[in-house]
Amino acid sequence: MKKPIIPFEEIGEERLHTMIDLFYDKVAVNPHLAPIFPDDLTETRRKQKQFQTQYLGGPNLYTEEHGHPMMRARHMPFPITPTRAQAWLECMSEAMDEVGLDGPLRDTYYKRLVLTANHMINATEEDA
Numbered sequence: 001m002k003k004p005i006i007p008f009e010e011i012g013e014e015r016l017h018t019m020i021d022l023f024y025d026k027v028a029v030n031p032h033l034a035p036i037f038p039d040d041l042t043e044t045r046r047k048q049k050q051f052q053t054q055y056l057g058g059p060n061l062y063t064e065e066h067g068h069p070m071m072r073a074r075h076m077p078f079p080i081t082p083t084r085a086q087a088w089l090e091c092m093s094e095a096m097d098e099v100g101l102d103g104p105l106r107d108t109y110y111k112r113l114v115l116t117a118n119h120m121i122n123a124t125e126e127d128a
């Protein structure tokens with residue numbers, strides 16, 4: 001039997017954490033995203049590292065500390081428009097480039113993020 005490939009292990013914890021830090025550096029200065037995020041992103045970065053670890057098949061760090069992810073519900077307090085979802089994905093795509101994530105691993109990961117980001121949309125441009 002071939003050992004299953006775990007994306008978290010393929011990417012590696014250090015590279016994943018670097019990618020998430022680069023991502024939030026971009027979010028903090030993005031005109032569409034910055035207004036809905038807290039000024040201090042320390043805790044947000046920490047939670048996202050926990051979440052992405054489990055999203056990619058690593059240990060369930062997010063759930064152990066915060067319970068069921070219920071991502072759509074947890075995003076309801078923030079108006080997430082199609083423009084914001086696109087901006088979020090662009091920040092993530094740039095962060096992926098900067099840590100040299102490429103090939104099928106990146107494609108599969110990014111496609112999943114597109115689906116999750118689209119699922120998070122809860123407002124029209126007029127609502128925002």
Ligand code: HEM
Binds near residue numbers: 047071075078088121
């Ligand atoms: C939290 C925005 C997509 C995972 C947040 C917060 C905002 C936000 C404003 C709250 C930050 C805070 O108060 O600390 C957005 C926008 C998205 C998006 C605009 C565009 C579609 C995603 C996606 C994922 C994700 C695709 C996962 C794949 C998380 C996690 C948290 C979070 C894990 C922390 C939840 C917690 O407080 O426990 N997001 N998000 N987000 N987001 Fe997103």
